[in-house]
Amino acid sequence: MAEERKLRILIAKPGLDGHDRGARVIARAFRDAGFEVVYTGCHQTPEQIVSTAIQEDVDLIGLSILSGAHRYSFPRIMELLKENNAEDITVIGGGIFPLEDIPKLKAIGIKEIFEPGAKLDDIVQWVRTHVKPRKAMVA
Amino acid sequence: MNIVDQILAGDVRAVARLLRDIDDQMPSAREILKQLYPHTGRAYILGFTGSPGVGKSTLVDQMAMEYRKKGLTVGILAIDPTSPFTGGAILGDRIRMQRHFLDGGVFIRSLATRGHFGGLTKSTNDMITVLDAMGKDIIMVETVGVGQDEVDIANCAHTTVLVTIPGMGDEVQAIKAGIMEIGNIFVVNKADREGSRKTVRELRNLIELGLRRLGDQHWEPPIIETEALKGRGIPELMDAVERHRQYLLENDRSQWEAVTQKRAKTQLLETLREEALAELLRRMESRGVSLDDLVHKVTARETDPYSVVQDLLQCELR
Numbered sequence: 001m002a003e004e005r006k007l008r009i010l011i012a013k014p015g016l017d018g019h020d021r022g023a024r025v026i027a028r029a030f031r032d033a034g035f036e037v038v039y040t041g042c043h044q045t046p047e048q049i050v051s052t053a054i055q056e057d058v059d060l061i062g063l064s065i066l067s068g069a070h071r072y073s074f075p076r077i078m079e080l081l082k083e084n085n086a087e088d089i090t091v092i093g094g095g096i097f098p099l100e101d102i103p104k105l106k107a108i109g110i111k112e113i114f115e116p117g118a119k120l121d122d123i124v125q126w127v128r129t130h131v132k133p134r135k136a137m138v139a
Numbered sequence: 140m141n142i143v144d145q146i147l148a149g150d151v152r153a154v155a156r157l158l159r160d161i162d163d164q165m166p167s168a169r170e171i172l173k174q175l176y177p178h179t180g181r182a183y184i185l186g187f188t189g190s191p192g193v194g195k196s197t198l199v200d201q202m203a204m205e206y207r208k209k210g211l212t213v214g215i216l217a218i219d220p221t222s223p224f225t226g227g228a229i230l231g232d233r234i235r236m237q238r239h240f241l242d243g244g245v246f247i248r249s250l251a252t253r254g255h256f257g258g259l260t261k262s263t264n265d266m267i268t269v270l271d272a273m274g275k276d277i278i279m280v281e282t283v284g285v286g287q288d289e290v291d292i293a294n295c296a297h298t299t300v301l302v303t304i305p306g307m308g309d310e311v312q313a314i315k316a317g318i319m320e321i322g323n324i325f326v327v328n329k330a331d332r333e334g335s336r337k338t339v340r341e342l343r344n345l346i347e348l349g350l351r352r353l354g355d356q357h358w359e360p361p362i363i364e365t366e367a368l369k370g371r372g373i374p375e376l377m378d379a380v381e382r383h384r385q386y387l388l389e390n391d392r393s394q395w396e397a398v399t400q401k402r403a404k405t406q407l408l409e410t411l412r413e414e415a416l417a418e419l420l421r422r423m424e425s426r427g428v429s430l431d432d433l434v435h436k437v438t439a440r441e442t443d444p445y446s447v448v449q450d451l452l453q454c455e456l457r
Contacts, residue, residue: 004163005163006162006163006226006253008159027229028229030227031222031225031227031228031229032222032225032227033225033227034225034226034227035227036221036227036228036230036251037227037228037229037230038230038231038233038249039229039230039231039233039234040233040234040237040240041231041233041234041237044237047240047241048237048240048241051240051241052233052240052247054151054152054155055151055155055246055247055248056155056230056248056249057155057156057158057159084152085152086152133163134156136160136163136165136167136168137142137153137156137157137160137167137168137171138142138167138170139141139142139143139167139170139171139174
């Protein structure tokens, strides 16, 4: 009765910026790639994002941010994942980032950063290559 | 602690992962379900159904708030459609439920239909089992926005709330069979809109006709006007659910038994259908019978689907 596991992805917008066009476009691209995408809307705190990711058992969190608040929210999200034993969830970011921030974000465990101009196909391909659904639990 | 104990203790991570394994139809999940099943049967299951955009998620959000005020814990299963073309889905019901994200007493899971018809997912009943076992008092199931014939929720919930909005069901729609027959409670949401009273009146007429038809039903479905966003009508809806629960429990619990048996029967038949089919296909394969060959014979009109199945059953089940 086993079928292929479907990737589950959370697309989240941390912080106060309300521009979610990018988040919605990427959510749709992931849907069209055959993934299940949980979308929670704007103005999410790191705590809300991590709680949702755990309850929804996602393989990947995609953080969309344009406000510059990634310096606070990204590290906080990584911290909370660690506290909840959920470091196995891959985290990527998309949006506008000062160039010097990108290595810092990668250093704290953000696996990839997609900047303006990134192609949807490339992002989908990156996910297919780097994110695999986890194994089933055994009683 | 093993997984079963973790789930019984309400471990969110373990529960979330098991739900995924169930959705993906992992055989190992069934082994865990076997051990959880004896610990279930305590939760009250509440279904919300109706067309897309009538406000089901917002109603569920408000009801969750009310149950939390009473100190009860809540599990929510919210279903959205899977794309028939790509197999992907966007699950957005959580957008209306954000205030519960940090409340440990509320567990929310978004589900995609994955090609299943009927308003629920194939996995919904098993997922209810898990939320029940983890100790949730109230389990709310929000169906995918349904049309006229998606009535699975009625075989699953103790109380089914059918949600509509003013101006949606004209009288012809209302007398059609199917979805309008399954509501234990009717909600006219967005009741600030024009035509709300008329919709209530039409529903009232429909219910009166229905009551005559079914004869022995002693429950008269209440019709409640709500504005879910503002919380208007929510106390009345809470009250209606409680009255329906009391109704089920009255008269030697005969109604209650009827509902729980209906649910168990559905679950039993679904599992049997699934396992019997899988077993049959396995046996065919091991005898070297190819499904494709049979399909070719049928399309060439050498035989027909009915004879094929009859032969297979005679051969495999002997």
